[in-house]
Amino acid sequence: MRTLRVLTLLSAAVLLCSAAPGLEPLTCSEGNGPAAADKAVHHINEHHNHGYKFRLHEVQGNSVEQVDGGCNVKLQLDLRETKCHTINPKPFEDCEIRGMGARAVKANCTVLMTIKDGDASVTKYECDTRQEKTNLEMVRICPDCPVLLPLNNSEGLKSVREATAEFNKNTSNQHYYILKEVGRISTGYIMGLGMNYYPEFALVETHCPMGSRIIIEACIPLCPNRARHAFCRSSYSSQNGLLSTECDFYPAENTTLLGPGEKEPVCGRHGRRHPHGHGGPPPHAHNHGHGPPPDASNEGRPPHAHNHNHGPPPTGGKGKGSFHPLRRFHPCHGFLVNPDPALHPICPWPLPHRPHN
Missing domain, CATH: 3.10.450.10 (Nuclear Transport Factor 2; Chain: A,)
Structure with missing residues (x-):
């Protein structure tokens, strides 16, 4: 089909x-x-x-x-x-x-x-x-209700990857978007379609102009207050692949136009501006497809361990550069004991200080 x-x-x-x-x-x-x-x-x-x-x-x-x-x-x-x-x-x-x-x-x-x-x-x-x-408990109450899967479920992430690629086919966007975070992944069985997956995920606008010949996973997001965001829900069938993708756009907080010759500022994974005055990432900050996204699985790393590629690889990418953005996901910097892998928990505040060795 x-x-x-x-x-x-x-x-x-x-x-x-x-x-x-x-x-x-x-x-x-x-x-x-x-x-x-x-x-x-x-x-x-x-x-x-x-x-x-x-x-x-x-x-x-x-x-x-x-x-x-x-x-x-x-x-x-x-x-x-x-x-x-x-x-x-x-x-x-x-x-x-x-x-x-x-x-x-x-x-x-x-x-x-x-x-x-x-x-x-x-x-x-x-x-x-x-x-x-x-x-x-839910099976007893509602046998047909969906089940929540871990945020790094491979089939759910496959759906997210394909939905993000479909999103980036929209030529009305000025820049490519990449994955910011998977919110939740639910699943249920449908007769004739097999297992269906229903992920919800957040996308963030990047520096990369739409239509440019660039590996999208190498793109870095615009600074948090300059970036547009999108929140998407998709459905994916194990038999028929991606069925639908529906997204809400959220405007940037700062819509001030850049002056003549002025380039977009570059921010690190915590939203802080880099001291570099150019429109691309610092030379040492490149990462070509081997890490999770910031603010999801990269928490707790030393400040020098930059990782700017949190988007999906080209469709079908496998092996060393395969896309598993939450593979090393440790919510709340690992301070929670046995958190539910299907949820984003409310972290304790303030977080205890953990010194770097």
Whole structure:
């Protein structure tokens, strides 16, 4: 059967949304739970830069300890994962929470806050992120519901690779896009089509002009505030290959036009600008197809271990340069014990310091 490939591009204009409302002032009274929880969830989403945004489901505990000049607050929060990826500019309050059939994800968080002289600040939090129901529980409740696969599942990544290639056939784009992150991969069996895979993934705009003769995996992303992003959902059949790809575009934060002769700045994997004044990567920063993407599996490396090629190789690429962007994926710099490989967990904050040898 001939492979069907459909690409739907949605304008960012439909994503216009209001600014997040102002937070209520916090006091040391016992009734500060809702306002404290609101501030805590804002703080968590501001520091959660992988996967999806979270919304508050329930305040399960709130204790206040009076100290000189203020108080210490301890919150127990039940959060729910939304359908908004972290690259989505929509305020998390406006994002839809996943239903049970879409494999809902919850996070139980312990948050510590300090309130002094009317100034409230989050000092620490730790969360346990997991699927609301296990696969065994879901089979009993909904046998036909999808199952979440590890983020480095080979068939799921094959679908992502082909969908990204299809995305880059859209000639209305100014630059090529490469994979930023796989958000989740679900699968289910369909009679006559075999196993179907439904990945969700984020793409980022690169320096490479559309139509240029260049190996796309050698392209590096534009600086975070200069890059457009896209969030895509695709379906892939084990028998018939890529079936569909649908993407939402998100505009760049900084749309200032470059001046005459001015080149795009070059940023490192943490979004910091390189001191080099040219429009390409620093000479020592090239990596030709052997590593994972930044902000996914390359966390915790020493600063000099640059890796700028987090895009897919040419279709059919195998062997040494094959595309496994999350092969060495260690969420939260490896500080979590036995994290669910199918999820992007909320990392503890602040992360403990791990010195480099």
